[in-house]
Amino acid sequence: MEAITKESIANWFKGLQDSICHSLEELDGDASFEEDLWDRPEGGGGRSRVIKNGNLIEKGGVNFSAVSGPTPEKILQALKLPEAEFFATGVSIVLHPNNPWVPIIHMNVRYFEMSNGIWWFGGGIDLTPHYVIPELARNFHQHLKNACDKHDSNFYPKFKAWADDYFFVKHRDETRGIGGIFFDRLSDSDGRSKNQQWQFVKDVGNTFVPAYTDAVSELRNKSFTEEDKKWQKLRRGRYVEFNLVHDKGTKFGLDTNGRTESILMSLPPEANWEYSHTPETTLQKQTLESLKKGIDWIQ
Amino acid sequence: MEAITKESIANWFKGLQDSICHSLEELDGDASFEEDLWDRPEGGGGRSRVIKNGNLIEKGGVNFSAVSGPTPEKILQALKLPEAEFFATGVSIVLHPNNPWVPIIHMNVRYFEMSNGIWWFGGGIDLTPHYVIPELARNFHQHLKNACDKHDSNFYPKFKAWADDYFFVKHRDETRGIGGIFFDRLSDSDGRSKNQQWQFVKDVGNTFVPAYTDAVSELRNKSFTEEDKKWQKLRRGRYVEFNLVHDKGTKFGLDTNGRTESILMSLPPEANWEYSHTPETTLQKQTLESLKKGIDWIQ
Numbered sequence: 001m002e003a004i005t006k007e008s009i010a011n012w013f014k015g016l017q018d019s020i021c022h023s024l025e026e027l028d029g030d031a032s033f034e035e036d037l038w039d040r041p042e043g044g045g046g047r048s049r050v051i052k053n054g055n056l057i058e059k060g061g062v063n064f065s066a067v068s069g070p071t072p073e074k075i076l077q078a079l080k081l082p083e084a085e086f087f088a089t090g091v092s093i094v095l096h097p098n099n100p101w102v103p104i105i106h107m108n109v110r111y112f113e114m115s116n117g118i119w120w121f122g123g124g125i126d127l128t129p130h131y132v133i134p135e136l137a138r139n140f141h142q143h144l145k146n147a148c149d150k151h152d153s154n155f156y157p158k159f160k161a162w163a164d165d166y167f168f169v170k171h172r173d174e175t176r177g178i179g180g181i182f183f184d185r186l187s188d189s190d191g192r193s194k195n196q197q198w199q200f201v202k203d204v205g206n207t208f209v210p211a212y213t214d215a216v217s218e219l220r221n222k223s224f225t226e227e228d229k230k231w232q233k234l235r236r237g238r239y240v241e242f243n244l245v246h247d248k249g250t251k252f253g254l255d256t257n258g259r260t261e262s263i264l265m266s267l268p269p270e271a272n273w274e275y276s277h278t279p280e281t282t283l284q285k286q287t288l289e290s291l292k293k294g295i296d297w298i299q
Numbered sequence: 300m301e302a303i304t305k306e307s308i309a310n311w312f313k314g315l316q317d318s319i320c321h322s323l324e325e326l327d328g329d330a331s332f333e334e335d336l337w338d339r340p341e342g343g344g345g346r347s348r349v350i351k352n353g354n355l356i357e358k359g360g361v362n363f364s365a366v367s368g369p370t371p372e373k374i375l376q377a378l379k380l381p382e383a384e385f386f387a388t389g390v391s392i393v394l395h396p397n398n399p400w401v402p403i404i405h406m407n408v409r410y411f412e413m414s415n416g417i418w419w420f421g422g423g424i425d426l427t428p429h430y431v432i433p434e435l436a437r438n439f440h441q442h443l444k445n446a447c448d449k450h451d452s453n454f455y456p457k458f459k460a461w462a463d464d465y466f467f468v469k470h471r472d473e474t475r476g477i478g479g480i481f482f483d484r485l486s487d488s489d490g491r492s493k494n495q496q497w498q499f500v501k502d503v504g505n506t507f508v509p510a511y512t513d514a515v516s517e518l519r520n521k522s523f524t525e526e527d528k529k530w531q532k533l534r535r536g537r538y539v540e541f542n543l544v545h546d547k548g549t550k551f552g553l554d555t556n557g558r559t560e561s562i563l564m565s566l567p568p569e570a571n572w573e574y575s576h577t578p579e580t581t582l583q584k585q586t587l588e589s590l591k592k593g594i595d596w597i598q
Binding site for chain 2: 036050052059061170171172233237240241244245251254260261263264265267268269270271272273274275276
């Protein structure tokens, strides 16, 4: 077995970005990704890839980065550690579809290490349907559970609950969508080797394409009305609220002078706000009732 | 002279809300405000008034509140004070116009006191034109300077610089608009009596209608293109970013379990995001170049 170095992890993530972009272009059938290469003044850089006005995807990004340098003060404070160098690499994805029946999807897989020997993996995949359809929610969660169960039968329940807690729009008292899995600081402190954790993270990364392909297949050609489009834009407004008010990754990126355009690629092409909007259809009402923590989507 | 009690301040703010709503309905010429009365479980409540789809105003709010109860833990920590009761009252306004030539405006005037005798006033008015037109910026700032100069010749330069610092979208390295004035914690510690501070705050409140009336009068009937509308929505996106990422008032409101719909009435009806958008016209470029701190708009 090859040694798991930060270089080998970053290289695998680069390959993941390549293969996901390739699959998404095929799935979209029309638009292609455009790439921006960027350097971070303090060390490292990234490959931001964005897609827009596609057949399926209205606006999306699949970003890779591998950054390094002195550890940001905020991390040192949180960890109560003296100065050290850090290295962080990962792939982040957010896709906003045209069709309101198709869900928004987000994935992140990442690796972090410091010159003092500390390292961990983190990541997750979660789905934000504008309209929640239980059967499709079950199918999505089944993909995630399958990926988890290959590694540890405790992973899915633990990381599913973690996603419920993390992707929560507190000021609206609703979850961002139907959740998924979220995990952070996976190291060898819980009795699993670095290789075991890495295999799990790789499987999560590899789950993105089949899970998303299934999530869109039945819905992408479903016809929609102006009312559906309006509802989509209101739900996108909540997505903006979560990302800008609550998302720790976004906040950390902006606080530490990250590349703003890459961080905010998660924002939708168009979002609406209406004062005290109330749902107008049964499906809209059911959707809001489904935005709760603790729902067992698989059963 | 009448004693300046929290009741008399709240009553004056209520009257200000009434007169501003009346003036704005006249100015709009079509839409009317709708009112929501709300109670705060811990004490007090408010009158939220919203207007939409008007002739001039696409979405706006003029909110009054007077809330009380145990001081939120966050304030006690910031002030390093033991438990006390608090009372806070104020009027907050944000108006998003239909026409991209017409600026977004914001005003807030507020009073805060605690049972331990601490009290202060705060507030401000600032303008966010989608297109910056220097002559109109000068006129707007002249209104604010006139209101300030009646009270203290140091106020305008001090509070203008404070607005530049406060209404700053750090992660974009741009000001929210052309600024205005911003002030906080005006008490009697700087040698001005409570009555003097209160007269100033009242004058700020009374400046809103004439300043806004002037700001819209020449522009509201100016014709606009699809390109102008698109630019407006992108600029509204920045407004969302400021309010959700940086605005301390919004953050404090959401953190302390305030009324979400009233706090987020500041968000635009519709906002867009485009990856790495670059300005396409001379006026768009000039606008971005004008979003800097320290510009002397009056000269």
